[in-house]
Amino acid sequence: MSEHDSPARPPLPIVVLISGQGTNLQAIMDAIDAGEVPAEIRAVISNRPDAYGLERARRAGIPAEVIDHRRYPDRARFDAALEDRIDRYHPELVVLAGFMRILTPAFVAHYAGRLLNIHPSLLPAFTGLDTHRRALEAGVREHGTSIHFVTAELDSGPVIVQGRVAVSPDDTPQTLAAKVQAVEHRLYPLVIRWFAEGRLRLKDGVVYFDGRPLEKPLIYEDKR
Ligand code: GAR
Numbered sequence: 343m344s345e346h347d348s349p350a351r352p353p354l355p356i357v358v359l360i361s362g363q364g365t366n367l368q369a370i371m372d373a374i375d376a377g378e379v380p381a382e383i384r385a386v387i388s389n390r391p392d393a394y395g396l397e398r399a400r401r402a403g404i405p406a407e408v409i410d411h412r413r414y415p416d417r418a419r420f421d422a423a424l425e426d427r428i429d430r431y432h433p434e435l436v437v438l439a440g441f442m443r444i445l446t447p448a449f450v451a452h453y454a455g456r457l458l459n460i461h462p463s464l465l466p467a468f469t470g471l472d473t474h475r476r477a478l479e480a481g482v483r484e485h486g487t488s489i490h491f492v493t494a495e496l497d498s499g500p501v502i503v504q505g506r507v508a509v510s511p512d513d514t515p516q517t518l519a520a521k522v523q524a525v526e527h528r529l530y531p532l533v534i535r536w537f538a539e540g541r542l543r544l545k546d547g548v549v550y551f552d553g554r555p556l557e558k559p560l561i562y563e564d565k566r
Contacts, residue, residue: 364395
């Protein structure tokens with residue numbers, strides 16, 4: 343480093359929330375290990391004790407915790423417990439990676455501007471569950487994934503970037519899911535990197551990328 347360089351920022355502390363397989367978590371861990379994302383996963387938290395992603399975290403030496411939603415009488419109390427656990431790790435960014443719970447407005451407000459979600463469709467199309475099957479049934483020719491800042495409604499909030507895939511006539515929900523996930527695994531680490539580098543911010547409900555407001559989502563072109 344020369345005397346003109348600014349000192350390196352410390353890695354961005356993040357907490358990742360999961361409910362299942364954790365392949366996106368794995369992609370993020372791998373990208374951090376490869377030096378591609380200046381972040382540090384302080385903890386992985388699942389609402390399901392059987393989520394395989396917990397095993398991935400443990401293997402990587404990352405604290406893996408369960409807050410089982412079935413043990414709480416209502417959504418508000420589950421979210422309060424989750425928030426309490428997350429905040430023990432002091433993250434600057436909370437990453438939802440296949441976290442299959444609807445969050446309360448209070449939770450979302452607490453993490454305003456530092457809560458990201460990935461959703462397997464080209465939002466606003468196909469919010470909710472079973473997006474690949476529904477995309478096939480609707481006969482769309484393009485499908486994909488969206489990464490967005492989270493707001494109170496389900497799968498909504500300002501979209502940062504979308505990764506598109508072409509739908510083939512012989513796609514099944516499984517083959518389409520695999521195509522979309524391959525894009526997700528490249529895209530989520532990239533977006534976390536942008537956030538960690540200070541290139542991505544949410545201000546007054548608008549996404550800013552490199553200091554400029556985004557009028558529409560960035561489109562990720564798969565160049566591999
Ligand atoms: C991902 O495809 C993600 O887009 C989706 O769940 C999958 C989790 O896979 N998220 C949602 O449907 C949120 N509404 P993973 O556990 O292997 O990362």
